[in-house]
Amino acid sequence: MKLTRKLVLGKAKAADLVCVKKLNCWGCHLTDISIFSQMTNVEVLTLSVNSISSLAPLAGCVSLCELYLRRNSIPSLTELSHLRPLTRLRVLSVAENPCCGADPGRYRLTVLRCLPRLHKLDNQVVTEEELALALTEGEELTTPPGSLQNQLSTSGAEEEKENDALNYNMEETNKIRQKLGMKPLSRDKFPSLSSPSTRDSRATLTKTHTLEAVLLLLRDLDEEELRVVNTAAQNRLQTLTDSHTLIHPVQTPKATETQH
Structure with a gap:
């Protein structure tokens, strides 16, 4: 299911996409969230219990502070690289996605290495010790080919x-x-x-x-x-x-x- 402008404005009770600061789309069977490329002012997003696989549309949500993605279809932690430009992001939930794997410790350190500004991950407070360990023990995630960062660097010889x-x-x-x-x-x-x-x-x-x-x-x-x-x-x-x-x-x- 595609998240449309009409659905967003109806749920947020807003007149325009730029006015939307908070949006709750829990359990809406979403697969396409490309609409978020037009929502640079959104601050809190609840997208848990859907079928979302790509986080690329979120790369431009520069005001995002809290993002809830529990129980979706995110295949790889590499998708989290799309969230690197979001310098205000402090709370993130990614648990119960295929990308989490069988080693919760390794998963957590890898997420924190990619997004070291987080204060809370999967409802658990991030400690200074964890962040320090993540810098050396977490896996380094490569930026996906279609990411916003790569698109900005493709012009010129x-x-x-x-x-x-x-x-x-x-x-x-x-x-x-x-x-x-x-x-x-x-x-x-x-x-x-x-x-x-x-x-x-x-x-x-x-x-x-x-x-x-x-x-x-x-x-x-x-x-x-x-x-x-x-x-x-x-x-x-x-x-x-x-x-x-x-x-x-x-x-x-x-x-x-x-x-x-």
Whole structure:
């Protein structure tokens, strides 16, 4: 069943779609929710107990704070990538969907890694410890091909886009590194995305882009979110220290034997 303008206005008792702030469509047998691409002002959506499989239409609902999707037909957690642009989203329910899988712990950490701004997931409060763990233990979700983010990046020639992105990323990353008291990266640390590369250079490129992404993210985080990142970083450092100690144990000098 398709959710239409008429149904939305009737349920919300509103005169226009832009006026709708809250909408309850619990158990309406919905499969098509493309109407939400026109509802940028909606703040609370109840869509539980339907047959929704794609979350792409929700990518433009930038005012959304609460979203309830329990018992739908969402096939993969990758669909949650469509919710990344929703920076105000704080409450989410996705339980009892095919995408949840058989490991609730892994599912929860993966959702929180994708959407670290959540305060409550499936009616359970999100803790700082969970968020810190999610940054290292949650699975990284790729952005779906038809997502809003990908659509915005498809214009222009590929080579020109890569060069522009390279220059922008290098400049922005070094600005942030300077503010943090870190040395700037040279251009050779940002190899062309289109040039052939060896396995080692690919690994270097991946690490560079990962660092770049983290540094760019820092400026958008508030105090609470920065504390979570700090906790995750400390945990990671401790893990690396422990691993290094196991591989290279500290050699202590033998005690000098005492003659009696």
